[in-house]
Amino acid sequence: MDKQEFVSRLAVKNNSKMLMLIMDGLGGVPEIGGKTELEAANTPNMDMIAKASDLGQSVPVIPGVTPGSGPGHLGLFGYDPIKYQIGRGILEALGVGVEVSEKDVVARGNFATFKDGIVVDRRAGRPATEENVKVCEFINSRISEIDGIKVHVFPGKEHRFVLKLTGDGLEDKLTDADPQRVGEPVMYAEALDQGSEKTAKIVNEFITRVAKLLNGKEKISGCLLRGFSNYPNIPKFPEIYKIRSAAIATYPMYKGLAKLVGMDVLDVPAVEGEMETIKSEIKVLKDNYDNYDFFYFHVKHTDSYGEDSNFMAKMNVIEIVDKVIPEIMSVKFDVLAITGDHSTPTLMGGHSWHPVPLLLRSKYSRYGLSKAFNEKECARGSLGTIEARDLMSFLLANALRLEKYGA
Amino acid sequence: MDKQEFVSRLAVKNNSKMLMLIMDGLGGVPEIGGKTELEAANTPNMDMIAKASDLGQSVPVIPGVTPGSGPGHLGLFGYDPIKYQIGRGILEALGVGVEVSEKDVVARGNFATFKDGIVVDRRAGRPATEENVKVCEFINSRISEIDGIKVHVFPGKEHRFVLKLTGDGLEDKLTDADPQRVGEPVMYAEALDQGSEKTAKIVNEFITRVAKLLNGKEKISGCLLRGFSNYPNIPKFPEIYKIRSAAIATYPMYKGLAKLVGMDVLDVPAVEGEMETIKSEIKVLKDNYDNYDFFYFHVKHTDSYGEDSNFMAKMNVIEIVDKVIPEIMSVKFDVLAITGDHSTPTLMGGHSWHPVPLLLRSKYSRYGLSKAFNEKECARGSLGTIEARDLMSFLLANALRLEKYGA
Numbered sequence: 001m002d003k004q005e006f007v008s009r010l011a012v013k014n015n016s017k018m019l020m021l022i023m024d025g026l027g028g029v030p031e032i033g034g035k036t037e038l039e040a041a042n043t044p045n046m047d048m049i050a051k052a053s054d055l056g057q058s059v060p061v062i063p064g065v066t067p068g069s070g071p072g073h074l075g076l077f078g079y080d081p082i083k084y085q086i087g088r089g090i091l092e093a094l095g096v097g098v099e100v101s102e103k104d105v106v107a108r109g110n111f112a113t114f115k116d117g118i119v120v121d122r123r124a125g126r127p128a129t130e131e132n133v134k135v136c137e138f139i140n141s142r143i144s145e146i147d148g149i150k151v152h153v154f155p156g157k158e159h160r161f162v163l164k165l166t167g168d169g170l171e172d173k174l175t176d177a178d179p180q181r182v183g184e185p186v187m188y189a190e191a192l193d194q195g196s197e198k199t200a201k202i203v204n205e206f207i208t209r210v211a212k213l214l215n216g217k218e219k220i221s222g223c224l225l226r227g228f229s230n231y232p233n234i235p236k237f238p239e240i241y242k243i244r245s246a247a248i249a250t251y252p253m254y255k256g257l258a259k260l261v262g263m264d265v266l267d268v269p270a271v272e273g274e275m276e277t278i279k280s281e282i283k284v285l286k287d288n289y290d291n292y293d294f295f296y297f298h299v300k301h302t303d304s305y306g307e308d309s310n311f312m313a314k315m316n317v318i319e320i321v322d323k324v325i326p327e328i329m330s331v332k333f334d335v336l337a338i339t340g341d342h343s344t345p346t347l348m349g350g351h352s353w354h355p356v357p358l359l360l361r362s363k364y365s366r367y368g369l370s371k372a373f374n375e376k377e378c379a380r381g382s383l384g385t386i387e388a389r390d391l392m393s394f395l396l397a398n399a400l401r402l403e404k405y406g407a
Numbered sequence: 408m409d410k411q412e413f414v415s416r417l418a419v420k421n422n423s424k425m426l427m428l429i430m431d432g433l434g435g436v437p438e439i440g441g442k443t444e445l446e447a448a449n450t451p452n453m454d455m456i457a458k459a460s461d462l463g464q465s466v467p468v469i470p471g472v473t474p475g476s477g478p479g480h481l482g483l484f485g486y487d488p489i490k491y492q493i494g495r496g497i498l499e500a501l502g503v504g505v506e507v508s509e510k511d512v513v514a515r516g517n518f519a520t521f522k523d524g525i526v527v528d529r530r531a532g533r534p535a536t537e538e539n540v541k542v543c544e545f546i547n548s549r550i551s552e553i554d555g556i557k558v559h560v561f562p563g564k565e566h567r568f569v570l571k572l573t574g575d576g577l578e579d580k581l582t583d584a585d586p587q588r589v590g591e592p593v594m595y596a597e598a599l600d601q602g603s604e605k606t607a608k609i610v611n612e613f614i615t616r617v618a619k620l621l622n623g624k625e626k627i628s629g630c631l632l633r634g635f636s637n638y639p640n641i642p643k644f645p646e647i648y649k650i651r652s653a654a655i656a657t658y659p660m661y662k663g664l665a666k667l668v669g670m671d672v673l674d675v676p677a678v679e680g681e682m683e684t685i686k687s688e689i690k691v692l693k694d695n696y697d698n699y700d701f702f703y704f705h706v707k708h709t710d711s712y713g714e715d716s717n718f719m720a721k722m723n724v725i726e727i728v729d730k731v732i733p734e735i736m737s738v739k740f741d742v743l744a745i746t747g748d749h750s751t752p753t754l755m756g757g758h759s760w761h762p763v764p765l766l767l768r769s770k771y772s773r774y775g776l777s778k779a780f781n782e783k784e785c786a787r788g789s790l791g792t793i794e795a796r797d798l799m800s801f802l803l804a805n806a807l808r809l810e811k812y813g814a
Contacts, residue, residue: 029773036773061812062410063793064800065417068813081813082413091814347771351811353804354773355791375789376776385791 004078007393007402008240016334016399018243018294019285020391022076023321024069024254025303025314025344027057027356027375032311037302037346038357039374040311041318045325046338046359050373054365056383057355057375058391060342066353072341073257075388077237077296086260087172087229093162094256098154100231105170105199107225109153109161110178111135114211114222119182123159124220135220136161143209146202163206163225171196176226177207186211186222199228236262241396246288248281249298258296274301275320282327289331294395303351306344314346335398336361337391338373355385362398411485414800414809415647423741423806425650425701426692427798429483430728431476431661432710432721432751434763434782439718444709444753445764446781447718448725452732453745453766457780460743461772463790464762464782465798467749473760479748480664482795484644484703493667494579494636500569501663505561507638512577512606514632516560516568517585518542521618521629524592529585530566531627542627543568550616553609570613570632578603583633584614593618593629606635643669648803653695655688656705665703681708682727689734696738701802710758713751721753742805743768744798745780762792769805 028036060067061081070091071081092108093100100106111132113121127135136155143151149167156162173192179185188207191200203225211222238245239262247258247265255265266288271280278299285295299321305314329336336359343354357378370377379385383394396402435443467474468488477498478488496513507513518539520528534542543562550558556574563569580599586592595614598607610632618629645652646669654665654672662672673695678687685706692702706728712721736743743766750761764785777784786792790801803809 029771030775034775057791062413062800063797064414064802064804064809066804066809066811068811071813082408086813088814095814345771352771353801353809354771375773379773379776379789379791380787385793 002080002083003389004080004240007078007396010402010405011240011242011396012401012403013242014399014401016293016401017289017332018335018395018399019297019328019333019337020076020295020395021297021299021328021336021338023299023302023318023338023340025306025342025351026340027343027345027352027354028306029345029347029354031345031347036375037311037314038318039376041315041322043318043322043373045322046373047371049325049361050359050370050377052365052367053359053361053370054367054383055370055373055378055381056358056360057378057381057385058339058358058388059355059385060388064353066351067342068351069253069341070257072388073254076339076341076391077261078240078389078392079234079261080389084232084234086232088227089162089229090232091253092156092227093154093164094260095253096154096156096162097252097256098162098164100164100256102231103166103168103170104231105165105172106229107163107203108227109163110224111159111161111220112222112224113219114186117186119179119184119186119222119224122182122224126158127219129155129157131220132156132158132161135214139210139213142213143206146205149202151206165199165202170199170230172199172228172230174200174203174228177203178224178226187224189225189228203228232260234261238262241294241392242401243293244291245294245296246292247296247298248284249296250277250281251298251300254298254300263296264292274317275323278320278324282324286331302340303344306346307350309346309349311346334362335395337395339391356388358383358386358391360394360398364398409487409490410796411487411647414485414803417809417812418647418649418803419808419810420649421806421808423700423808424696424739425742425802425806426704426735426740426744427483427702427802428704428706428735428743428745430706430709430725430745430747432713432749432758433747434750434752434759434761435713436752436754436761438752438754443782444713444718444721445725446783448722448729450725450729450780452729453780454778456732456736456743456768457766457777457784459772459774460766460768460777461774461790462777462780462785462788463765463767464785464788464792465746465765465795466762466792467795471760473758474749475758476660476748477664479795480661483746483748483798484668485647485796485799486641486668487796491639491641493639495634496569496636497639498660499563499567499634500561500571501667502660503561503563503569504659504663505569505571507571507663509638510573510575510577511638512572512579513636514570514610515634516570517631518566518568518627519629519631520626521593526586526589526591526593526629526631529589529631533565534626536562536564538627539563539565539568542621546617546620549620550613553612556609558613572606572609577606577637579606579635579637581607581610581635584610585631585633594631596632596635610635639667641668645669648701648799649808650700651698652701652703653699654703654705655691656703657684657688658705658707661705661707670703671699681724682730685727685731689731692735693738709747710751713753714757716753716756718753741769742802744802746798763795765790765793765798767801767805771805
């Protein structure tokens with residue numbers, strides 16, 4: 001039996017409130033002055049809470065493995081990120097804010113340049129996103145269904161788009177319709193099983209029609225499709241843990257992931273500025289406090305600046321989060337977790353495998369070991385080094401929402 | 408899916424270089440002056456590197472389990488040492504330097520004393536090894552094949568030898584041909600499945616012929632056989648991890664283990680003395696640097712002196728390794744790991760279950776937490792306590808040889 005399934009059997013309801021505060025890409029490696037971004041940041045509020053908390057470090061997937069946002073978040077939500085894999089097409093769709101449901105198959109698309117049936121540019125010369133938007137509108141105006149299946153394209157950045165097919169009997173066991181290099185003939189998808197043959201036929205008809213519609217255009221004259229994905233069959237978070245669950249996030253990817261596991265996604269009014277955005281999220285938290293047991297609260301830019309290798313900016317986001325901690329603490333939560341979905345060290349300019357600092361606070365914390373919230377204290381914290389997918393168990397336990405196992 | 412298989416899917420090639428420096432049986436428990444061998448040793452070089460490294464401790468198999476060299480090394484090489492078991496016969500063969508291949512079945516042998524069909528001494532009075540060598544030569548001169556299967560015996564120490572059968576259709580599902588106590592009749596092997604019947608017939612014919620050849624000798628007058636083993640079907644290390652891999656070791660067992668998983672075993676010229684031997688190994692490392700991505704570098708005597716309960720001698724070997732660290736560091740490696748395959752505390756005079764100190768150094772190390780390389784610092788290191796089989800994932804991650812998992 002899967003750990004999550006086991007924990008689910010022990011889960012009971014009560015009136016406790018839990019908050020999971022995720023700073024995306026939180027962890028770092030020592031860089032400026034031999035410090036990580038979190039170590040360099042001035043975080044008096046988190047440090048104070050750390051003194052009354054359990055600290056630890058969280059391994060997103062398994063040791064050494066660097067996760068994307070999908071597996072990183074599945075782990076935080078208590079799922080085994082190796083057992084539950086979310087297709088590339090779905091992640092792309094979530095990333096651009098496409099709603100996906102059980103009857104859909106989605107795929108990642110590239111606009112490309114075709115010439116005499118040959119792919120001569122896999123990215124159509126990286127068009128401006130506005131041009132992409134126009135081409136998607138044009139395609140949607142000309143192709144709305146094929147063989148009774150609804151067809152829709154959604155623009156992404158530059159040459160990227162998402163194809164969504166909606167209808168009965170769609171399956172995703174298809175090969176990619178992408179030769180992966182230029183100079184090769186236009187490719188079509190092949191069904192890998194009988195159930196996917198209908199989908200392959202529609203996909204290939206779509207490729208043909210798009211090429212015909214765009215025939216002769218200089219740059220965008222065709223499309224490539226890959227990562228065909230059904231809506232994943234994932235047990236629902238609120239049912240597994242018996243908690244009313246809400247997500248507070250501003251980026252489509254994270255809203256999409258939360259929705260995928262069955263959380264309610266709360267609408268966060270868009271505002272300018274880092275502090276303003278977090279304040280906007282806190283307002284949503286306060287407004288919805290009564291209606292949920294569990295809040296997933298996502299801060300994006302620790303990761304973005306990590307990816308940009310901008311140490312000071314990542315540090316600054318951490319300091320902004322620290323400044324709002326008193327306001328977050330004024331909303332009474334029985335259990336508070338602060339961590340990230342993975343590390344994004346500015347030194348590396350990308351996600352990494354390094355464990356993520358983790359703080360867990362409840363009145364049952366075995367506190368007193370740690371003096372601050374940072375990588376070093378967390379490495380020596382009272383929780384030890386855990387897998388991300390165990391975090392939900394700790395949250396529930398500290399909320400007294402797990403029954404004793406056995407007599 | 409097995410962790411190793413999962414990691415294998417993420418593995419990519421690049422130009423990085425990795426060194427795994429294994430001090431066999433490295434870990435200890437506090438003894439002289441309340442210190443372990445590693446703590447008592449003067450190791451300024453390793454301590455300096457530790458300041459710039461991740462430290463942790465490595466559990467060879469699972470908590471509490473003391474491994475032999477086989478499982479100890481399988482773990483280090485990334486294999487699940489419970490899933491992959493190497494037969495006793497194979498380990499014995501590797502230990503005495505017998506080359507084993509896919510067409511072989513090998514077994515551990517004891518020379519014994521038979522009297523009127525009864526085993527009266529299972530070790531033939533522990534003969535001198537020279538006598539063993541002579542008896543093996545005699546047997547090989549009289550029995551070279553049975554029913555088309557090549558038969559060869561190799562002397563070990565005292566009463567021990569290895570039997571190797573080579574040919575088609577050999578299988579190893581046989582019961583031991585060893586009554587395990589004296590006063591019992593000479594035993595023969597029984598096939599546990601149909602495929603092994605031919606092998607049983609040959610083995611029993613061998614036992615009979617040896618007893619006939621040696622009939623009437625005072626001490627060595629028969630043989631016992633156990634641990635029949637085929638060549639294990641193990642996925643190949645260089646293929647799993649996509650690395651050109653070389654082993655630098657002086658003892659047959661470790662060369663054999665490395666060969667078994669598919670590493671190239673480099674020839675180390677034999678020299679006298681601890682320091683000289685390690686220098687000889689370093690020369691091989693330097694000479695072959697360009698041809699490999701990964702080096703397994705084995706130092707034997709930390710374990711040997713641990714088994715002899717010789718604290719000062721084990722400590723001395725550690726100090727000798729420390730002295731050559733600057734020379735090893737002058738060969739540029741992107742990732743360096745220093746650890747052992749298990750602990751061999753001199754206090755216990757044998758292998759133990761204690762976790763093994765582990766140092767991991769790359770430019771992505773989350774350094775700054777630890778000040779020296781020893782059991783205490785490692786127990787509180789930034790890597791936490793890991794399973795040995797996760798070490799390869801960390802090496803590859805730090806070499807940037809693992810792709811991101813999921814988007």
